[in-house]
Amino acid sequence: MAGALLRGGVRRFPWLCNVLLYGGLFAAGDAAQQLWRRRRRGQPPDWAQTRRVALVALAFHGNFSYVWLRALERALPGRRPPAVLGKVLCDQLLGAPVAVLAFYTGMSILQRKEDIFSDCKKKFWNTYKTGLMYWPFVQFINLMWQCPNGLHPERKTDFIAKSIVKCIIPLYATLLTITVFCAERSLSTKD
Numbered sequence: 215m216a217g218a219l220l221r222g223g224v225r226r227f228p229w230l231c232n233v234l235l236y237g238g239l240f241a242a243g244d245a246a247q248q249l250w251r252r253r254r255r256g257q258p259p260d261w262a263q264t265r266r267v268a269l270v271a272l273a274f275h276g277n278f279s280y281v282w283l284r285a286l287e288r289a290l291p292g293r294r295p296p297a298v299l300g301k302v303l304c305d306q307l308l309g310a311p312v313a314v315l316a317f318y319t320g321m322s323i324l325q326r327k328e329d330i331f332s333d334c335k336k337k338f339w340n341t342y343k344t345g346l347m348y349w350p351f352v353q354f355i356n357l358m359w360q361c362p363n364g365l366h367p368e369r370k371t372d373f374i375a376k377s378i379v380k381c382i383i384p385l386y387a388t389l390l391t392i393t394v395f396c397a398e399r400s401l402s403t404k405d
Contacts, residue, residue: 232279233277234272235276266324270316274317278313283305286301293357306349310342314334314338314341315338
C-alpha cells in the first residue's frame with residue numbers, strides 16, 4: 215500500500231519528489247560523512263552544515279537536475295547507446311560544472327563568507343575530477359535502464375535504486391577527500 219502511494223505521488227508530482235529526494239539525499243550524505251569523520255575525531259556533528267547542504271540541494275540541485283535531465287531527454291531522446299552516451303557527455307561537460315559551482319557558491323553564501331567564490335577556486339577541479347571517475351558510469355547505466363518518462367510500471371525498484379546510488383556519492387567523495395588529505399599531509403611531513 216505504501217509503495218503504491220509512493221509511486222502514485224512520484225508520478226503525480228515528479229518535480230516536487232525530485233527536489234525532496236535531492237534535499238534528503240544530500241542531507242543524508244552530509245550527515246553520514248560528518249558522523250563518520252567527526253566520530254573518529256571525537257567531535258559532535260555540525261547539524262547547521264547539514265541544513266545548509268540540504269538547503270542548497272532543495273533550492274538548486276533538485277530543480278536544476280529535473281529541468282536539465284528533461285532537456286537532455288528532449289534533445290537526445292531514447293535509451294540507445296549513442297543517445298545515452300551523448301546525454302552523459304553533455305551532462306559531464308555542461309551540467310556537472312554548473313552543479314559543482316552552484317554547490318560551492320551556495321554553501322559559501324549560506325556560510326556568509328566574504329569571498330563566495332573562494333571555495334570554488336580551491337575545490338572545483340578536485341571535485342569535478344572525482345565526479346568524472348564515478349558519475350559517467352552510473353549515469354550510463356541509469357539512463358540505459360530508466361524509462362524516458364520516469365518510472366516504468368514494471369520496474370518498481372527504479373526509484374529506490376537511483377536513490378541509493380545518489381546517496382553513495384557523498385560517501386565516496388568523503389573517502390576520496392580523506393585519502394587525498396592524508397596523502398598531502400604525509401608528503402608535507404616528509405619535506
